[in-house]
Structures are given as structure tokens and as C-alpha cells.
Amino acid sequence: MSRVKLLGVNGSPASQRVEWALKIKGVKYEFITEDLQNKSPLLLKSNPVYKKIPVLLHNDKPIAESLVIIEYIDEAFEGPSILPKDTYDRAIARFWVKFLDEKCLPAVWKALWSQGDEQEKDKEEAYEVLKVLDNELKDKKFFGGDNIGFVDIVANFVGFWIGIVEEATGVVLVTSEKFPNFCAWRDEYLNCDKVKENMPSREMLLGYFKSRVQAIAVTPK
Known part of the structure; x- marks a missing residue:
């Protein structure tokens, strides 16, 4: 069974996009709230380039940037398509x-x-x-x-x-x-x-x- 975690912030449009994509696919996930004034070692390790949320951890492998994450979710998980098929x-x-x-x-x-x-x-x-x-x-x-x-x-x-x-x-x-x-x-x-x-x-x-x-x-x- 795959493990899915999302590093994000409540009320962030970027985090919300990813949560929406996960829900469309029916993926169970753990939401980990980040303090952007005091970023966690996990966030800095998972996104060392931009040091920003959101970051998706799928079986401990990090994917950063909301648009990239949404496309990954669409391809990695079963369920309704998010991007057009054509x-x-x-x-x-x-x-x-x-x-x-x-x-x-x-x-x-x-x-x-x-x-x-x-x-x-x-x-x-x-x-x-x-x-x-x-x-x-x-x-x-x-x-x-x-x-x-x-x-x-x-x-x-x-x-x-x-x-x-x-x-x-x-x-x-x-x-x-x-x-x-x-x-x-x-x-x-x-x-x-x-x-x-x-x-x-x-x-x-x-x-x-x-x-x-x-x-x-x-x-x-």
C-alpha cells in the first residue's frame, strides 16, 4: 500500500490544488502543516531547490511544485482523469x-x-x-x-x-x-x-x- 503525505499550508491555493487532485483520485493522504516562518527539516530536505510548499511525498519520494504534483497524481493513481485524454x-x-x-x-x-x-x-x-x-x-x-x-x-x-x-x-x-x-x-x-x-x-x-x-x-x- 502506497504512503502519501502532503506538506502544505491550510488556506494556500497551491496546497488546495493538490488536495483537490488527491480527492478526485480517491487517494488517502496525510496532511502535514508547515510553518513557513520556521520551515521543517523535512520540507527543506524534500524541496531543497525552492524550499516551498506544497511537496508530495509518495512512498517517501518527494515531488515539488503544484502543477508538477497534479500531473504526477493524475498519472500515478487510478481514478477519474484530471488532464484531458486528447x-x-x-x-x-x-x-x-x-x-x-x-x-x-x-x-x-x-x-x-x-x-x-x-x-x-x-x-x-x-x-x-x-x-x-x-x-x-x-x-x-x-x-x-x-x-x-x-x-x-x-x-x-x-x-x-x-x-x-x-x-x-x-x-x-x-x-x-x-x-x-x-x-x-x-x-x-x-x-x-x-x-x-x-x-x-x-x-x-x-x-x-x-x-x-x-x-x-x-x-x-
Whole structure:
């Protein structure tokens, strides 16, 4: 019987992606919570290059980086497919997850937390990447079609976390007027039972981000 452990942090989008993939496959696993301010010897040994979560340990063999881990889970364990079966569709899915992680997430995160003169410029950059997603989701229920798949799992930050951070910071990026297709997808996404089962407490995250906003407000400029 294989031994599966996940080094992660509750409330981390990257950790949550991997947990979701494990649950889709029906894999039993042990979740080991890491303190990122005091990283464990196990984490540093398992991911000596990046020293980050998440890390999957399968029979004591470590796999790092959430996207790599999800593909590993899809190939290593029996159960419903996460990536598309078709070679072309699989390549397209990989393209969009790369776009989400390398272009969308950084731009959106920066815009949500920027202040002063930089804020409008950062918001415009975030609008550009969100418009790309909005165009991709035209006439689609989910990124992969009618069912949640690889891209939707990776899109958990824009689907779930954005709205919470918007509420905490008071910075509104996503409206149905600007991004109707994206908002329609998000509504489907947030009302999906699979999503509800695999996301952390909204109240917990909102409290966390509000505390960050307060900490920033009292930090000397």
C-alpha cells in the first residue's frame, strides 16, 4: 500500500490544488502543516531547490511544485482523469495553467495590494490578463467544457480567493460589466459541489486578509 503525505499550508491555493487532485483520485493522504516562518527539516530536505510548499511525498519520494504534483497524481493513481485524454487538449490545458500562474496570478495579486500612484497602472495590467481569461471562457461553462478539469483546479485563486481579497482590501477588479464570461464561470464554479468540498473556510481567509490590511495600514511609510 502506497504512503502519501502532503506538506502544505491550510488556506494556500497551491496546497488546495493538490488536495483537490488527491480527492478526485480517491487517494488517502496525510496532511502535514508547515510553518513557513520556521520551515521543517523535512520540507527543506524534500524541496531543497525552492524550499516551498506544497511537496508530495509518495512512498517517501518527494515531488515539488503544484502543477508538477497534479500531473504526477493524475498519472500515478487510478481514478477519474484530471488532464484531458486528447493530446492536443492536454497541451492547451497546460498552456492555460501556465498563463494563470505566470501572468494572471502575479498581475491580479499586485493590483489587489498596490496603493497610491501605482494602483491604477497595476489595475490596468490586471484587467488585461482578466480580459484574456474572459475571452477564453466565452460560451464555456468551465475551462475544459462542461466539467471541471485541470485548468479549473489551477484557477482556484481567481475563482475563490480574488473575491475574498477584494472584500478585505476594498479594491474591486472583477465586475460582470467588465468580465461577463469570467463572472458567469465564477458563479458556476463557486456553486459547484466539488468546489465547495475542496475550499477552505471563507471566513477564516477573510479574517486573515483583513488582518494583513490592518498591518499594512499601521506600518510606517
